[in-house]
Amino acid sequence: MTQSRGYAAQQSTTPLAPYSFSRRDLTGHDVAVEIEFCGVCHSDIHSARNEWGNAVYPMVPGHEIVGRVTAVGSDASKFKAGDRVGVGVIVDSCRTCPSCKAGEEQYCEVGATLTYGVKDRYGETTYGGYSNNIVTDEHFVHSVSEKLDPARVAPLLCAGITTYSPLRHWKVGPGKKVGVVGLGGLGHMGLKFAHSFGAHVVQFTTSTSKTADAKRMGADDVVLSSDPDAMKKEASSFDFVLDTVSAVHDLNAYLPLLKRDGVYCQVGLPDQPPTIFMGNLIFKRRYLTGSIIGGMNETQEMLDYCAEHNITSDVEVIPIQQINEAFERVLKADVKYRFVIDMASLNEP
Ligand code: NAP
Ligand code: ZN
Ligand code: ZN
Numbered sequence: 103m104t105q106s107r108g109y110a111a112q113q114s115t116t117p118l119a120p121y122s123f124s125r126r127d128l129t130g131h132d133v134a135v136e137i138e139f140c141g142v143c144h145s146d147i148h149s150a151r152n153e154w155g156n157a158v159y160p161m162v163p164g165h166e167i168v169g170r171v172t173a174v175g176s177d178a179s180k181f182k183a184g185d186r187v188g189v190g191v192i193v194d195s196c197r198t199c200p201s202c203k204a205g206e207e208q209y210c211e212v213g214a215t216l217t218y219g220v221k222d223r224y225g226e227t228t229y230g231g232y233s234n235n236i237v238t239d240e241h242f243v244h245s246v247s248e249k250l251d252p253a254r255v256a257p258l259l260c261a262g263i264t265t266y267s268p269l270r271h272w273k274v275g276p277g278k279k280v281g282v283v284g285l286g287g288l289g290h291m292g293l294k295f296a297h298s299f300g301a302h303v304v305q306f307t308t309s310t311s312k313t314a315d316a317k318r319m320g321a322d323d324v325v326l327s328s329d330p331d332a333m334k335k336e337a338s339s340f341d342f343v344l345d346t347v348s349a350v351h352d353l354n355a356y357l358p359l360l361k362r363d364g365v366y367c368q369v370g371l372p373d374q375p376p377t378i379f380m381g382n383l384i385f386k387r388r389y390l391t392g393s394i395i396g397g398m399n400e401t402q403e404m405l406d407y408c409a410e411h412n413i414t415s416d417v418e419v420i421p422i423q424q425i426n427e428a429f430e431r432v433l434k435a436d437v438k439y440r441f442v443i444d445m446a447s448l449n450e451p
Contacts, residue, residue: 131241136235137168138168166257258291262295378390
């Protein structure tokens with residue numbers, strides 16, 4: 103067993119606090135990683151507070167993991183000790199169902215194993231990246247370029263791939279008008295990718311204070327979504343809208359942005375369902391869809407794309423002792439634009 107230290111939620115209502123636990127011995131294809139940085143995703147807050155109703159405690163959150171390989175199992179061949187790697191939202195899947203075979207492990211028909219808060223194939227609870235190390239099958243570990251700042255890479259493992267994948271799937275590129283709703287962890291990566299892919303990008307935000315940052319990250323325009331006149335001006339003009347909002351919001355204010363046959367893709371996962379006026383879909387044959395992270399090959403493709411184009415997350419690096427304050431600031435949409443925990447801080451009091 104590998105001894106691990108991290109921060110865990112003991113219940114939905116308790117703050118995260120230091121927690122010691124163990125991880126399995128390396129099996130054939132496993133890789134042991136010493137964690138350097140872990141991003142703070144809004145999903146960590148939904149999960150730790152049991153907002154989706156499926157939490158398992160104690161819960162060590164964290165699925166935006168970057169670190170260095172310390173050991174590999176006897177059959178593992180992808181990595182060697184010292185390699186910089188990343189681990190994202192899933193750590194296992196069946197590998198044999200049609201989705202797994204298609205490289206879409208995140209849609210595994212048996213159910214992919216989440217990085218934290220579920221039982222894995224060994225019958226053990228998975229613990230995430232708010233900790234000093236992790237043991238994971240090499241198939242779910244990705245190579246990270248030494249060219250990039252590892253703290254700024256960590257959010258790519260969830261916020262990055264979650265926005266990259268639907269933008270690629272729906273062929274966002276030159277000649278397309280694309281909206282990104284919400285400028286948080288996911289939103290700012292969606293904005294950077296859509297801009298990099300050559301689309302005309304409009305950022306929708308509820309925070310006027312984020313306008314200059316959105317322009318710096320590549321927005322051609324920034325629209326205050328709470329201003330009905332400004333929203334009306336943009337009506338029926340978008341090919342694709344990526345909605346990254348974490349809280350319940352009125353989709354009927356956003357669906358009219360799409361032109362005929364336009365696609366509204368939801369990646370934000372609020373804890374309550376929306377109410378939709380069907381006319382907003384019917385009258386222009388609009389599509390409403392969703393997307394979850396990306397497959398393992400696509401995650402590597404995204405990381406390589408980021409290394410080639412020098413794309414990383416805008417981060418506020420924090421010691422783990424500040425995690426509970428960080429959660430509160432994320433809930434107020436007050437993060438520029440992803441908190442990332444420096445795991446060396448685990449050694450501090
Ligand atoms: P985040 O950093 O908190 O960003 C969410 C943004 O939404 C906020 O910064 C804010 O942007 C906007 N917002 C918040 N409340 C709003 C409201 N009431 N009305 C309109 N806009 C509002 O969160 P995140 O880490 O990017 O995660 C976003 C969501 O995606 C979460 O629900 C998370 O669980 C989910 N998620 C899904 C996947 C997936 O695979 N599908 C992966 C990761 C995360 P402005 O200040 O610009 O308005
Ligand atoms: Zn996430
Ligand atoms: Zn499968």
